[in-house]
Structure formats: C-alpha cells, structure tokens
Amino acid sequence: MRSTSLRIICARSASGWRDVRRQSMNNDYNEIANSPIMWLAAAPALCFVFIQAWLFFRKSVKTAAETGIPATAVKRAIRGASIASIGPCFMMLSGILTLMLYVGAPMAWMRVDFIGSVADALMEAAFTADGMGIRLGEDRLTVDYLCAAAIVMTTCGLPFLLFVSFFADRMDKVNHVMSGGKTHLIPIIGSGALIGSFGALTMNAGYPLGANTVAIIVSALSMAAILLYNRRHNLQWLKEWGLTLCMVAGMGAAVLYN
Numbered sequence: 001m002r003s004t005s006l007r008i009i010c011a012r013s014a015s016g017w018r019d020v021r022r023q024s025m026n027n028d029y030n031e032i033a034n035s036p037i038m039w040l041a042a043a044p045a046l047c048f049v050f051i052q053a054w055l056f057f058r059k060s061v062k063t064a065a066e067t068g069i070p071a072t073a074v075k076r077a078i079r080g081a082s083i084a085s086i087g088p089c090f091m092m093l094s095g096i097l098t099l100m101l102y103v104g105a106p107m108a109w110m111r112v113d114f115i116g117s118v119a120d121a122l123m124e125a126a127f128t129a130d131g132m133g134i135r136l137g138e139d140r141l142t143v144d145y146l147c148a149a150a151i152v153m154t155t156c157g158l159p160f161l162l163f164v165s166f167f168a169d170r171m172d173k174v175n176h177v178m179s180g181g182k183t184h185l186i187p188i189i190g191s192g193a194l195i196g197s198f199g200a201l202t203m204n205a206g207y208p209l210g211a212n213t214v215a216i217i218v219s220a221l222s223m224a225a226i227l228l229y230n231r232r233h234n235l236q237w238l239k240e241w242g243l244t245l246c247m248v249a250g251m252g253a254a255v256l257y258n
Contacts, residue, residue, distance in 0.1 A: 029142065029146070030104070032104075033105075033107065034104045038106040038107065041106070042110040045114070045154075046109065046113055049114065052161075056168075061074060079240065084240060084241075084242075084244065087243050087244030087247040087248065088243075088247070090247075091118070092112055095119070096108050096109065096118060099112070099118065099121055099122055102125050102136055102149070103125055103149050103153070107146075107149070107150060111153045111154075111157050114157035114160055114161050121153060121157075124153045125152075125153065128149045128152045128153075131148070132148060175189075210257075211257045212254065214250075214253050215250035216250065217253075218252075219247065219250030222245065222246040222249040222250070226238060230242070
C-alpha cells in the first residue's frame with residue numbers, strides 16, 4: 001500500500017515538474033520573441049514604413065498646394081482620413097494581440113506595418129506551424145518556429161513594401177494604360193477595383209452562414225442607412241465616423257449572435 005502511494009506521489013511530482021518545465025520553456029520563448037534584439041531587428045522595417053508614410057504625406061500636401069486645393073480642404077481631408085482609420089486600427093489591434101502570442105510583439109508590429117492585413121499575418125504564422133507539425137495554441141512553441149515564422153512573414157510582406165517604393169510614382173502611367181487615355185474612367189476603374197477586392201474578402205468570410213454573415217449584413221445595412229441619412233443632412237462628423245460606426249455595429253451584432 002505504501003509503495004503504491006509512493007509511486008502515485010512520485011508520478012504526480014514528475015508530472016508537475018514537467019508542467020513547470022514546459023511553462024518555463026514557454027517563458028523562455030516569450031523572452032526571446034520579445035527581446036531587445038528582436039526589437040532592434042524589426043526597427044529598420046518599422047522606421048522605413050514611417051519614413052515612407054511621411055514622404056507620401058509631404059508629397060500630397062505639396063501637390064495639393066500646387067494644384068490650387070485650399071488649405072482648409074486639405075486639413076478637412078486629413079482630419080476625415082484620420083478619424084475614418086480608427087475603426088480599421090481597432091481591428092488591426094485586436095489581431096495584433098493574437099499574433100503577439102505566437103511570434104511576439106516586434107514581429108507582429110513589423111508584419112502588420114508592412115501591409116496592415118492581420119488575416120494574412122495570422123495565416124502565415126499558421127502555415128509555418130503546420131509545416132513544422134505544430135498546432136498553434138496547443139503545442140509548445142520553439143525558437144526554431146520563431147526563426148521559420150520570421151522568414152515566412154518577412155518574405156510575404158516584403159513585396160508590398162518594395163512595390164510601393166519602386167512603382168508608386170509610376171502609377172499614373174498604369175492608370176493611363178488601363179483607362180485607354182480617358183482620364184474620366186480612372187475614378188470608375190479605381191472604385192471597381194475596391195469593390196471587387198473587398199467584395200471578394202467579404203464573400204469569403206460570409207459563407208458558411210454564421211456570425212460573420214450577420215456582421216456583414218448589419219454593417220452593410222448600417223452603411224446604407226448612414227449614406228441615405230447624410231444625403232439629406234450632410235453632417236461632416238457622420239462622414240468621418242461612418243466607417244467606424246458600421247464596423248462597431250457589425251462586430252456588436254456578431255457578438256450578440258454568438
């Protein structure tokens with residue numbers, strides 16, 4: 001009887017030690033993934049994106065002044081764009097928090113700053129884990145996984161950064177070719193491209209029917225209601241906050257559905 005009890009106690013102690021060891025190794029992984037070295041490695045890419053955004057902003061303001069756009073209109077556009085980005089930023093932030101659990105804060109911020117698609121970044125992290133036989137959220141993550149994820153996520157995000165850097169100033173030629181020299185078709189083509197790209201993303205998330213479908217329907221109805229209402233009242237604040245309000249309405253409806 002005593003020997004049986006002793007074996008049970010030893011087994012429990014060994015199991016507890018393994019749990020502690022596993023947790024300790026997870027802590028080691030988190031320390032490496034969020035270490036100052038990782039921040040230093042991600043810093044050049046982050047700085048490059050910030051500098052790029054500043055150059056685009058300065059060029060836009062300069063071009064607006066050269067084309068005779070009033071300064072008040074420029075300020076209004078800057079304010080409206082800043083407010084309209086609040087909703088998407090919240091979505092990105094929620095995704096970054098999830099991504100940080102797998103690859104750490106430096107890698108998560110760097111990858112999302114490249115393109116801003118949290119879904120792509122999470123997919124890349126999941127594909128890397130699948131290729132290494134790791135189940136995210138269940139298995140213990142290793143430094144080997146961190147290295148592989150860094151290579152995959154950086155490689156997938158780099159083309160976006162390079163394309164903007166080398167071809168952004170040549171987009172007028174692309175627009176000229178696509179519109180056949182008819183400048184009045186450029187806004188129509190641009191709007192069609194936006195509708196097609198976001199429509200494809202929406203339809204992919206809308207099926208099978210569920211919370212995503214509810215979020216899409218509620219957001220679309222909210223947007224239609226805001227546009228119809230604002231045609232009569234022309235409220236500037238509603239133009240600026242409309243996108244954020246629609247996203248919040250869709251997310252709230254999805255939560256209530258679940």
